[in-house]
Amino acid sequence: MKLSKRNKTMPQKILTHEFIGSIMKVIESKNPTLLGLEGKIIDETQNTITIKTKNSTKKILKNQVKMKIETGNKSFIIIGKDLVGRPQDRIKK
Numbered sequence: 001m002k003l004s005k006r007n008k009t010m011p012q013k014i015l016t017h018e019f020i021g022s023i024m025k026v027i028e029s030k031n032p033t034l035l036g037l038e039g040k041i042i043d044e045t046q047n048t049i050t051i052k053t054k055n056s057t058k059k060i061l062k063n064q065v066k067m068k069i070e071t072g073n074k075s076f077i078i079i080g081k082d083l084v085g086r087p088q089d090r091i092k093k
Contacts, residue, residue, distance in 0.1 A: 014071075014076050014078070015078070015082055015083065015090060016090060017071065018087070019041050019044060019049070019069060019071070019083075019087075020041050020042065020043065020044060021040065021041065022040070022041050022069050022070060022071045023038070023039070023040055023041075023069070023070040024038065024039065024040075024041050024049065024051055024067050024068070024069050024070075025037070025038040025067060025068045026038070026060065026065050026066075026067050027066055027067060027068050027077065028065065028066035029064055029065045029066070030064040030065075031064055034058075034060060034064075034065060037051070037053065037058060037060070038051075038053065039051035039052050039053035039054070039058070040052050041069075042057070044083075044087045045086075045087075046084070046085060046086050046087075047061060047062055047063070047084060048060060048061055048062060049062060049080075049083075060080075061080070062080035062081065062083045062084050063080055063081040063084055064080065065080040066078070066079050066080060067080060
């Protein structure tokens with residue numbers, strides 16, 4: 001099955017979205033204590049994502065994780081280093 005141009009560009013388009021309010025789960029990490037960590041994204045800076053878990057708030061370095069993000073009724077796997085940069089600049093791209 002051949003992908004349309006729209007489907008080929010979809011992974012890049014998701015990187016321009018705002019992720020605050022989305023549910024995130026760490027699926028790979030350089031820090032093994034972060035594996036499986038899941039929560040709601042409450043803040044994002046140039047190098048970190050802050051999530052609220054059931055018990056606490058955690059800051060995660062973007063360049064050290066691969067994550068699954070659920071937005072609405074869709075989920076995407078995103079490599080954290082693709083998100084490094086100021087959120088407002090990423091959205092403009």
